Amino acid sequence: xxxxxxxxxxxxxxYLATFVAAGxxxxxxxALVAIFAYLVIKGAGSVNWAFLTNVPKPVxxxxxxxxxxxxxxxxxxxxxxxxxIPFGIGAGIYLAExxxxxxxxxxxxxxxxxxxxxxxxxxxxxxxxVVAKQRHFSAFSGGVAxxxxxxxxxxxxxxxxxxxxxxxxxxxxFGLGIPQWRTTVSVTLATARAGxxxxxxxxxxxxxxxxxxxxxxxxxxxxxxxxxxxPIAALPLQIYTYALSPYDDWHRQAWAAALILVALIxxxxxVVRYLFGxxxxxxxx
Amino acid sequence: MATAVEVRxxxxxxxxxxxxxxxxxxxxxxxxxxxIGPSGCGKSTFIRCLNRMHETNPVARAEGxxxxxxxxxxxxxxxxxxxxxxxxxxxxxxxPSMSIYDNVAAxxxxxxxxxxxxxxxxxxxxxxxxxxxxxxKDTLKKKSGASLSGGQQQRLCIARALAVNPEVxxxxxxxxxxxxxSTAKIEDLIFELKQRLTIVIVTHNMQQAxxxxxxxxxxxxxxxxxxxxxxxIFTNPSDKRTEDYITGRFG
Numbered sequence: 006x007x008x009x010x011x012x013x014x015x016x017x018x019x020y021l022a023t024f025v026a027a028g029x030x031x032x033x034x035x036a037l038v039a040i041f042a043y044l045v046i047k048g049a050g051s052v053n054w055a056f057l058t059n060v061p062k063p064v065x066x067x068x069x070x071x072x073x074x075x076x077x078x079x080x081x082x083x084x085x086x087x088x089x090i091p092f093g094i095g096a097g098i099y100l101a102e103x104x105x106x107x108x109x110x111x112x113x114x115x116x117x118x119x120x121x122x123x124x125x126x127x128x129x130x131x132x133x134x135v136v137a138k139q140r141h142f143s144a145f146s147g148g149v150a151x152x153x154x155x156x157x158x159x160x161x162x163x164x165x166x167x168x169x170x171x172x173x174x175x176x177x178x179f180g181l182g183i184p185q186w187r188t189t190v191s192v193t194l195a196t197a198r199a200g201x202x203x204x205x206x207x208x209x210x211x212x213x214x215x216x217x218x219x220x221x222x223x224x225x226x227x228x229x230x231x232x233x234x235x236p237i238a239a240l241p242l243q244i245y246t247y248a249l250s251p252y253d254d255w256h257r258q259a260w261a262a263a264l265i266l267v268a269l270i271x272x273x274x275x276v277v278r279y280l281f282g283x284x285x286x287x288x289x290x
Numbered sequence: 291m292a293t294a295v296e297v298r299x300x301x302x303x304x305x306x307x308x309x310x311x312x313x314x315x316x317x318x319x320x321x322x323x324x325x326i327g328p329s330g331c332g333k334s335t336f337i338r339c340l341n342r343m344h345e346t347n348p349v350a351r352a353e354g355x356x357x358x359x360x361x362x363x364x365x366x367x368x369x370x371x372x373x374x375x376x377x378x379x380x381x382x383x384x385x386p387s388m389s390i391y392d393n394v395a396a397x398x399x400x401x402x403x404x405x406x407x408x409x410x411x412x413x414x415x416x417x418x419x420x421x422x423x424x425x426x427k428d429t430l431k432k433k434s435g436a437s438l439s440g441g442q443q444q445r446l447c448i449a450r451a452l453a454v455n456p457e458v459x460x461x462x463x464x465x466x467x468x469x470x471x472s473t474a475k476i477e478d479l480i481f482e483l484k485q486r487l488t489i490v491i492v493t494h495n496m497q498q499a500x501x502x503x504x505x506x507x508x509x510x511x512x513x514x515x516x517x518x519x520x521x522x523i524f525t526n527p528s529d530k531r532t533e534d535y536i537t538g539r540f541g
Contacts (some may be wrong), residue, residue: 181372288421
């Protein structure tokens, strides 16, 4: 009798654990779905051809769009990624392959602190480094601010992913007389590719939605600008400005811009993962 | 008979711990030499000193003379040594990001060979020599090296080592992660390979040592206790400690 009681108890505990795990996962996924659904409800009605192709109308006029902010965000993210990803991956390689010393610990600690620095402070740093020197706001200074935010995230995830590559894989390469740098580039990085890419996408999604570091760097722009040397519009900045305005039409557009921003982030991540994301680490037992 | 590897007064350390206390050994060319002994006796450390893999561990260090043919391997760049002296590890370790073809070609490709015709030839020849060609020739570039079975992976690793045309092949318990059928295949392979190169094999399996190797060295606590013809070691060892070990009294 006690035997069957034990069995029932175990089965119940098993169901309970599964239920709790599934429930918590559902909450996480649910939150994302809810945000997206809310954005669609509030914003989808305002997304139209004019919104996607026009620049903002002057204050007080109805209509206009955010084409310049969409392109501006793309330019800012391109500049930020072009600077941030190489530095991040480089630092990650150093930490994983050479950084088992005091300098490594220092870099690791610095990266974690940098990761926790409020983004507005990073904006101030970019202001001091670039804007104050150039004496004008620019897309480039915004890109620098975003790059500074990207580096610690990319560096730490790259390090973690490289450390997941079994030592046996490196030994196999050394055993063939392949030099260390070549092993890192063609064997270790290649093996950890999918994980490193996930880290990059995480950092990308993080900076894509940042407003604060752009406020006194990229500054925003009501007109078209394609120059890295000029102030440039960005979706988060535009959302911030429009959401705080007293005009219903601007509120409507802010919702639409938020929807576009999230859709662009999800779209970019999906495409990149589809193209390069096959994990080979899973095949290593 | 010619000597392929001449080891003189080889010492190795991990940090401050001396793991090998001055090893002397002459490995015969085109023969297999087995290295046996209880866990922790320095067998693996010993063969890892022969192609300077020992020093890839940041706290490890080695000292002494190792000559392979005319080469003094401790006075030349380590990467060149490892191209001449191949290694097969305990656990099969194909490159997971590469196809079967790229795994075999890796040693040449990543050291700069670009000629596709040459690579094709070397890949086919190496896989033939490793007795794997027939099993993989149709999926060479489609399948990942990691998708093969354990025994096939180990033969892939042997093919990969053969592709750079080494003079000596070091095998660190190459069958300990494999089933008996795969083990038999690797042992057959060792007989084939001896025609072309010299083999040093670490093994925990004394039957394996007696099956594949003409010479056997018995290691104990960082010393080479006895080194002789395999027959002699297993039937009439000179040292009491060797006898105790092979008759199963310890280890």
